[in-house]
Amino acid sequence: MRILNTSTTNPAEIRDALTRTVSLADPEKEAVVRAILDDVRARGDTALLENARRFDCPTLSALRVPLEEIDRAHAGCDSELLATMRGAIANIEAFHRKRVPESWTDDFGSGVKLGQMIRPVDVAGVYAPGGSAAYPSTVLMSAVPARVAGVQRIILCSPAGKDGSVNSLVLAAAKECDITDVFAVGGAAAIAAMAFGTATVPRADVVCGPGSIYVLLAKKLVTGSVAIESLPGPSEICVVADESANPRFVAADLLSQAEHGGAGAHSTAVLITTSAELAAAVAREAAEQTESQPRREILRKALDACGLIIVTPNLDTAIELANLMAPEHLALEVKDPWALLEKARHAGAVMVGTWSTEPIADYWAGPSHVLPTGGSARFTGPLSVDVFLKKSSVVCYSREAMEAAAPHVIRFAEAEGLSAHANAVRVRLEGDE
Numbered sequence: 230m231r232i233l234n235t236s237t238t239n240p241a242e243i244r245d246a247l248t249r250t251v252s253l254a255d256p257e258k259e260a261v262v263r264a265i266l267d268d269v270r271a272r273g274d275t276a277l278l279e280n281a282r283r284f285d286c287p288t289l290s291a292l293r294v295p296l297e298e299i300d301r302a303h304a305g306c307d308s309e310l311l312a313t314m315r316g317a318i319a320n321i322e323a324f325h326r327k328r329v330p331e332s333w334t335d336d337f338g339s340g341v342k343l344g345q346m347i348r349p350v351d352v353a354g355v356y357a358p359g360g361s362a363a364y365p366s367t368v369l370m371s372a373v374p375a376r377v378a379g380v381q382r383i384i385l386c387s388p389a390g391k392d393g394s395v396n397s398l399v400l401a402a403a404k405e406c407d408i409t410d411v412f413a414v415g416g417a418a419a420i421a422a423m424a425f426g427t428a429t430v431p432r433a434d435v436v437c438g439p440g441s442i443y444v445l446l447a448k449k450l451v452t453g454s455v456a457i458e459s460l461p462g463p464s465e466i467c468v469v470a471d472e473s474a475n476p477r478f479v480a481a482d483l484l485s486q487a488e489h490g491g492a493g494a495h496s497t498a499v500l501i502t503t504s505a506e507l508a509a510a511v512a513r514e515a516a517e518q519t520e521s522q523p524r525r526e527i528l529r530k531a532l533d534a535c536g537l538i539i540v541t542p543n544l545d546t547a548i549e550l551a552n553l554m555a556p557e558h559l560a561l562e563v564k565d566p567w568a569l570l571e572k573a574r575h576a577g578a579v580m581v582g583t584w585s586t587e588p589i590a591d592y593w594a595g596p597s598h599v600l601p602t603g604g605s606a607r608f609t610g611p612l613s614v615d616v617f618l619k620k621s622s623v624v625c626y627s628r629e630a631m632e633a634a635a636p637h638v639i640r641f642a643e644a645e646g647l648s649a650h651a652n653a654v655r656v657r658l659e660g661d662e
Contacts, residue, residue: 230498230512230536234505235546246537247499247554248604255442262417262446269421274429280418285359286389292429294395294411302400310398314369314405317593321373324595325614329377340627345620349379350456353617354423354433355408357399358440359388359415365402370597371437371612372406378617383408384431386423388415416440420447424455435617439599458616459609462602464489464496466587467556467576469547469569470511472504474562478583479507480514482560485587487531488524497535499554501547508538548572555606558587577606631657 233243268276274292281289303311334344353375357367372383385408387395395413403411412430414422420440426432432455436448439461448457466486468479483498498515502508515536519528541547548569551559555575563569566582573579577600578590591598599612626634635654642650 230500230515230532230538232508232512232538232540234540235550236540236542243539243550244553247539247550249497249535255446258442259446259450262443263450265417266421266424266447266450269418269427270425273427277414277418277422277427277430280416281389281414284388285413285415286391286393289389289393289413292412292414294400294413296409298394299400299404299409299411302397303404305397306401311401311405314365314402317366317369318373318405320593320595321369321597322377325374325377325597329614330618334623334625339633340630342623342625344623346623347618347620349375349381350434350617350619351380352382352384352431352433352435353380354436354455355383355385356419356423356436356438356440356444357385357387357396358438358444359390359396363396363398365396365398366592366598367438368399368402368406368408370599372403372408374597374612374614375435375617376406378614380617382410382431384410384412384423384433386412386414386419386430388419389413417443417447420444420451424451437599437612437616456616458599458612459601459605460603461557461599465499465554465557465602466497466560467499467501467551467554467558468560468562469544469551470500470502470504470507470562471544471564472507473564474502474504474507475583476507476510476514477518478586479511479562480518482562482587483511483515483532483536484518484522484528485591486558487528487536488522495531495534497556498532498537499556500538501541501550502538503541503544503547505540508540512538544569545572551576555601555604557600557602557606558590560585560587575606577601577611628657 277292330347332345332347334342337343355368355371357364375383385403387399389395420436422430423433423436435456437458445460445462448460464486466483468482470479479500483500487496487498489496500511515532519525522528539550544563552574557577559573559576560580561569562583570579570581578596580587580590597612601609635658638654639651
């Protein structure tokens with residue numbers, strides 16, 4: 230891991246290191262993704278099967294995962310893991326039920342009633358990545374908020390393995406979330422299938438879930454045909470720590486996100502600290518702990534490419550650098566984390582205090598772990614029930630209220646040259662005949 234000090238390092242170098250992201254402006258990859266999207270839109274299931282056979286399983290014969298296979302995976306799942314999934318589901322439900330908005334109308338006086346009608350989308354599409362790890366937790370973190378929002382149909386896409394089957398833990402998680410529409414489709418083709426629909430895969434109204442650069446580009450390109458929650462890419466963690474922090478804990482937290490990397494897309498692990506001693510200790514700990522981990526090769530590459538420690542003179546500077554990064558995960562491991570939280574402006578999720586380690590948030594606490602990355606926490610937030618809800622304005626004017634507003638509306642319409650707008654008001658002023 231590189232160690233930089235704000236007192237000796239060019240500020241531009243620190244800024245560039247903190248704001249480095251996976252670029253979504255890659256013409257070559259975008260051309261590949263666009264070709265896949267166009268192919269799926271034009272040829273549907275045939276294109277999906279060809280893509281799955283090319284990238285996932287050469288012998289795949291069917292896109293839909295049979296209910297019997299889902300049941301079999303669920304029955305074969307470790308009972309303690311199922312109990313853990315159910316506990317996580319309960320926590321996720323409890324958290325998201327706190328923030329379900331309700332439709333409303335109110336009397337604004339003089340014959341005017343205004344309001345907002347809130348309805349869930351009809352179909353939500355969830356993407357669970359494959360590759361070097363399985364993500365049943367992503368199924369829970371995406372599907373449960375959709376259920377809480379009132380979505381009646383949830384579909385799930387996840388790539389098949391070389392044996393032609395979707396990961397059994399992903400299938401068990403689907404069963405726990407009452408998802409029966411599961412498809413062995415991965416990558417950009419999965420996003421295309423859910424965005425456009427095929428004979429087998431229903432068209433979704435919202436597509437959510439993390440993935441590779443190809444998944445991100447696909448979500449970017451289908452936006453408008455379907456809603457997306459965000460463009461969550463390689464994982465990120467920023468730990469802000471002072472001299473009170475435990476270097477073993479801090480190093481372990483950094484590695485917990487660095488191990489998400491793979492296939493050339495490395496996760497980012499950053500420590501910003503007021504203590505040079507802690508910085509050196511964490512660098513040593515991270516190197517030592519890496520060697521004991523099964524995914525040590527991924528960890529080494531991630532720390533070499535995207536591991537960074539910055540030493541600052543005070544916590545105000547540290548939290549401003551964290552705000553500049555706008556990380557997916559922000560961990561506050563300082564003496565008074567609640568005071569520092571007041572100064573945190575941009576982060577997908579904030580872990581407050583030593584014992585709030587990031588994996589607690591990832592798996593158990595309740596907020597979704599589908600979070601903004603690449604600095605997008607500056608303007609968006611975690612996946613929530615809001616992703617699956619749409620709002621309609623409600624306007625009700627009495628005759629008297631319409632007549633009072635009419636001169637103003639006609640004036641606006643005529644100023645904009647929209648005579649038919651003005652006429653729709655005038656004909657009402659002329660009476661019912």
